Amino acid sequence: xxxxxxxxxxxxxxxxxxxxxxxxxxxxxxxxxxxxxxxxxxxxxxxxxxxxxxxxxxxxxxxxxxxxxxxxxxxxxxxxxxxxxxxxxxxxxxxxxxxxxxxxxxxxxxxxxxxxxxxxxxxxxxxxxxxxxxxxxxxxxxxxxxxxxxxxxxxxxxxxxxxxxxxxxxxxxxxxxxxxxxxxxxxxxxxxxxxxxxxxxxxxxxxxxxxxxxxxxxxxxxxxxxxxxxxxxxxxxxxxxxxxxxxxxxxxxxxxxxxxxxxxxxxxxxxxxxxxxxxxxxxxxxxxxxxxxxxxxxxxxxxxxxxxxxxxxxxxxxxxxxxxxxxxxxxxxxxxxxxxxxxxxxxxxxxxxxxxxxxxxxxxxxxxxxxxxxxxxxxxxxxxxxxxxxxxxxxxxxxxxxxxxxxx
Numbered sequence: 001x002x003x004x005x006x007x008x009x010x011x012x013x014x015x016x017x018x019x020x021x022x023x024x025x026x027x028x029x030x031x032x033x034x035x036x037x038x039x040x041x042x043x044x045x046x047x048x049x050x051x052x053x054x055x056x057x058x059x060x061x062x063x064x065x066x067x068x069x070x071x072x073x074x075x076x077x078x079x080x081x082x083x084x085x086x087x088x089x090x091x092x093x094x095x096x097x098x099x100x101x102x103x104x105x106x107x108x109x110x111x112x113x114x115x116x117x118x119x120x121x122x123x124x125x126x127x128x129x130x131x132x133x134x135x136x137x138x139x140x141x142x143x144x145x146x147x148x149x150x151x152x153x154x155x156x157x158x159x160x161x162x163x164x165x166x167x168x169x170x171x172x173x174x175x176x177x178x179x180x181x182x183x184x185x186x187x188x189x190x191x192x193x194x195x196x197x198x199x200x201x202x203x204x205x206x207x208x209x210x211x212x213x214x215x216x217x218x219x220x221x222x223x224x225x226x227x228x229x230x231x232x233x234x235x236x237x238x239x240x241x242x243x244x245x246x247x248x249x250x251x252x253x254x255x256x257x258x259x260x261x262x263x264x265x266x267x268x269x270x271x272x273x274x275x276x277x278x279x280x281x282x283x284x285x286x287x288x289x290x291x292x293x294x295x296x297x298x299x300x301x302x303x304x305x306x307x308x309x310x311x312x313x314x315x316x317x318x319x320x321x322x323x324x325x326x327x328x329x330x331x332x333x334x335x336x337x338x339x340x341x342x343x344x345x346x347x348x349x350x351x352x353x354x355x356x357x358x359x360x361x362x363x364x365x366x367x368x369x370x371x372x373x374x375x376x377x378x379x380x381x382x383x384x385x386x387x388x389x390x391x392x393x394x395x396x397x398x399x400x401x402x403x404x405x406x407x408x
Contacts, residue, residue, distance in 0.1 A: 009137040010263065016140030016147075017258030021251040023147035028247050030158050031167065032240070032312050039164045041231070041240030042106065046113045048227045049100070050093060052220040054117050057089040058082070058124060059205070060212035063344045066132040066265045073201060075129050076189035080197035081205045082125045090118050109165045116172040123179050129188045134265050138186045139258075145182055149174040211349030215340075218356035222363045222386055226379040229367045234375055242376055244312055245322055249333050256289070256334055260341045268345045275402060282342055289334050300327035325380035332387035339394035346401055355393040359386050 031040045065078055093114040097107050123142070130138040153170035157163075231239045263285070271278040299307075304323030308316045343352055363386050370378035 009135065009140075010259075012140035013136035014140070014255065014258050016143035017254055019147045020143040021254045023151055025247055025251060026151065027154055027167075027171075028244055029311060030155065031164065032244055032315075034158050034162060035164060035167075037237040037240040037315065039240075040244060041236035041238075042109070043164060043168075044227065044239055044243035045231060045236065046110050047243075048224040048231075049096065049110070050114060050117055051224055052217050053089055053092060054121065055216035055220045056213050057085040058121060058213075058216070059085060059209040060216050060344075061125060061209070062128045062131060063264070063341075064209050064212055065128050066268060073205070074189070074196065075132075076196045077201050078128070078205065079125055079187075079189045081202055082121065084202065086118060086121045089121065090114065093117075105165065109168055112165065112168045112172055116168065116175055119172070119175045119179055123175070123183050126183045126187045130186060132265065133188070135186070142178060142183055146174055146178040149177060211353050212344070215349070215352040215356050218353075218360045222356070222360055225360075225363050226367050226371055226382055229371045230375070230379060233372050238376060241316070241319075242379055244316075245308065245319065245326060248326055249330060252330050253333055253337055256337045259285075260337065264341060264345065267341075271345050278342075278345070279402070282338075286335070286338060289338065293331050293334060296330065297327045300324065300330075319376075322376060322380055325377070325384065329380060329383045329387065332384065332391055336387055336391050336394060339391065339398065342398055343394060346398075348397055348401060351393075351397040355390060355397070358393075359390050362386055362389065 097110050127139050153174055157166045157170040300323050305320040366382045
């Protein structure tokens, strides 16, 4: 009976994540079709600007809290740590708005976008608590509710006002409503002692999570450096095209992450008892994903360009080659996400920092060598090369751990 409830809980989370991913995809489609390539490029530019800072200040607590073995702090201490980092994110982001050369309208859009991310960070910690308690159905319900409200408000405002600013504002309103009316009901630290976190707690969490935070930061920079180069050396419209096509990778990554969230606590418990038991379950996940990837690859190879034109419009005619490259990239994104979860379970944070550092340097160099002359196609090749190198490094680190550490 308990196992059946766990499966239902995980399925609810996966369904909620898919629903949210489709909702975010519809946002991009509406911005592209109603407002145009410049606005979708601008929206993507905001994601690229704030993404690295958002991920760093979250300190990957979603992975750290359910899997960490060195600390035994209550949730409220981790929550107060998140609050401090979230305020830091807000202050730095506002300073960034003043430093970047943007128009008044673009600055207003970015400001509302920053407040949206501030609330997403608050919500994400409630998700963290429930992941650690294996109550992932809460995440699914929250994402479904938020998706429905956003779908109604965003669609209405985009068609009525044809304004990116009003569209982002509608997403923020939806986020605030769900956070206060639903999410806060499921927190474990709502009425806790406000002075629970001492300075030593902050330092210990900071030091333990710094490796993961650095990994998240470098992962985001690996993703966004090609976008910075496309925007600066080509155009915001080219960035818009690249980002709309790459949204398939975001949807895929979100679905894999949702599945990881549903199983990470159980896999971590298996790893404590038996490394072999963990790897048996992990390999079963890998085989399942391989089957799904093969199906997706067939669809992209034969119908990818047609799907692209149908979804985004005639402006996307002639990108068949990019869709094939996208299919290759999706394979590496799925497996690097799975392998990263396995490395987190075994607390292999230092190895991840080293690998992500090397990949970041390679991404930076190749972005200028390949994207400037080859543009959009070059950006996809860089993604394939860097994710392939990362996957090789992850497999090597896990094999080394299994061979030399797990048996000790």
